[in-house]
Amino acid sequence: MTCTMHRTQELRKRGFRMTPQRQTILQILHDASGHHSPADIHARASLNIPGLTETTVYRTLDFLVQNGMINPAQSASGHLVYEIARHNHHHIICRSCGGSVEIEHTLLQELYQQLETHSGYLMTASHVTFFGLCQVCQSST
Amino acid sequence: MTCTMHRTQELRKRGFRMTPQRQTILQILHDASGHHSPADIHARASLNIPGLTETTVYRTLDFLVQNGMINPAQSASGHLVYEIARHNHHHIICRSCGGSVEIEHTLLQELYQQLETHSGYLMTASHVTFFGLCQVCQSST
DNA sequence: ATTGTTATTGATAAAACTTGCAATAAGGAA
DNA sequence: TTCCTTATTGCAAGTTTTATCAATAACAAT
Numbered sequence: 001m002t003c004t005m006h007r008t009q010e011l012r013k014r015g016f017r018m019t020p021q022r023q024t025i026l027q028i029l030h031d032a033s034g035h036h037s038p039a040d041i042h043a044r045a046s047l048n049i050p051g052l053t054e055t056t057v058y059r060t061l062d063f064l065v066q067n068g069m070i071n072p073a074q075s076a077s078g079h080l081v082y083e084i085a086r087h088n089h090h091h092i093i094c095r096s097c098g099g100s101v102e103i104e105h106t107l108l109q110e111l112y113q114q115l116e117t118h119s120g121y122l123m124t125a126s127h128v129t130f131f132g133l134c135q136v137c138q139s140s141t
Numbered sequence: 142m143t144c145t146m147h148r149t150q151e152l153r154k155r156g157f158r159m160t161p162q163r164q165t166i167l168q169i170l171h172d173a174s175g176h177h178s179p180a181d182i183h184a185r186a187s188l189n190i191p192g193l194t195e196t197t198v199y200r201t202l203d204f205l206v207q208n209g210m211i212n213p214a215q216s217a218s219g220h221l222v223y224e225i226a227r228h229n230h231h232h233i234i235c236r237s238c239g240g241s242v243e244i245e246h247t248l249l250q251e252l253y254q255q256l257e258t259h260s261g262y263l264m265t266a267s268h269v270t271f272f273g274l275c276q277v278c279q280s281s282t
Numbered sequence: 283a284t285t286g287t288t289a290t291t292g293a294t295a296a297a298a299c300t301t302g303c304a305a306t307a308a309g310g311a312a
Numbered sequence: 313t314t315c316c317t318t319a320t321t322g323c324a325a326g327t328t329t330t331a332t333c334a335a336t337a338a339c340a341a342t
Contacts, residue, residue: 017289017338039328049181053292058329066300078221079328092262101260111252118244123231128269132262156307158319180298194322199299204320220298284342291336298329306321312314 003030010067014067024048025060029070035081037054074129076100090128097136103130144171148210151180155208166201167225169177170211176222213268217241237278244271 007026008018024045029036032044042057060084065069068085075081076098088105105125112123148167149159165186170177173185183198202223206210209226217224217239229246246266251263 012339015289019290020194020336021291049293054328055293055330056291058220059204059290077164078228080219090257092260092264095265096264101262103256103260107255107259108252111249114248115233115244115273118248119163119244119273121235121242122279123233123271123273128271130264130269131267132256132260132264135261139262156319160308160320166283187328192322195298196300196323197321202318286341287339289336289338291334292335294325294332296331298327298330301325302323304323306319309317309325311315311316 010069011067016063016067020049021045021052021056021059021066024052024063025057026069027085029082033083035073035075035083037075037079039082043080071127073127088125090130091130092130094134094137095131096133099134099136101134151210152208157204157208158247161190162186162193162197163201163205166198167205170223174225176214176216176224178216178220178222183222195232214268229266231271233271235275235278236272236282237274239279240275242275263266 004018004023004026009021011018019048019059025041028041028044034112038057038061040056041061042052045057046052061070061072065082070082071085072080073091074093076093090103090105090108092103093099093100108128112125113139115121116123145159145164145167152159152163166182169185177185179195179198179202183193183195183201186198187193202211206213206223211223212226213221213223214232215234217234230248230278231243231244231246231249234241240261249269253266256262256266
């Protein structure tokens with residue numbers, strides 16, 4: 001079964017529908033790995049779907065996040081960017097140069113454990129963005 | 142020395158100026174503890190400073206964050222809210238009801254340690270927002 | 283295939299946030 | 313106090329994001 005067919009069935013099981021807009025946006029995030037802004041995604045998807053509105057892009061991105069098919073992350077500027085859902089991970093962004101590194105979720109496992117104990121909250125493993133100073137920017141200060 | 146005078150001197154030392162706009166916004170966040178949206182802050186501050194623009198509120202909030210006098214945090218809707226700088230802490234927000242609890246920074250200390258080791262980044266202790274499900278919403282699902 | 287239900291889209295307007303620039307005013311120096 | 317420098321503000325326009333609602337189209341059932 002293709003990836004697209006699988007996703008379509010996932011949505012239908014939950015009472016939702018697969019549409020060209022959703023398929024195209026998923027395809028874009030799948031092919032171009034990394035983070036993408038709504039504006040970027042809108043530009044790329046418009047090539048396939050002329051007349052696609054920004055409104056729909058924002059709504060589709062929210063929808064795909066809700067359904068676990070893509071993940072949101074904060075960019076250095078504070079705006080949200082999106083990428084295809086992969087293994088659970090997080091980011092540290094450099095306050096100074098905007099560069100970033102990926103953090104495996106396993107590193108947060110223990111903390112999440114403690115957070116659950118202390119707060120009573122069930123920690124769903126959503127993306128977290130930390131801020132810091134990268135090595136280069138540390139030494140150039 | 143009053144709190145205001147102290148803050149004024151802090152800014153001057155760094156080549157910045159204390160203004161009625163900055164003082165008023167600091168006062169508001171100081172008096173009304175908790176998180177406040179830019180719109181909320183603008184509404185309150187406008188009582189003291191008629192003609193205050195939203196632009197200035199956004200710029201002032203950014204400025205005060207940069208200078209460590211207030212802290213930003215993500216609200217349940219994903220927008221930024223602000224509070225007067227206090228001891229270092231973080232939040233867990235419930236995805237379902239939007240409620241939140243505070244997390245002491247000490248709980249993250251060990252993780253930050255590890256993050257620095259793994260990434261080489263210097264972890265500045267900025268506010269982190271986690272998402273989860275509170276006890277009430279867990280049982281009502 | 284055709285039909286009916288309703289999830290989804292596009293259009294429009296509004297709200298939230300940012301940028302560039304000229305006018306203003308904070309505060310150091312005379 | 314007065315003057316000068318320039319950080320800061322307000323204004324106006326632009327960008328980004330959200331909300332509302334009627335028209336459309338996905339897809340389950342016939």
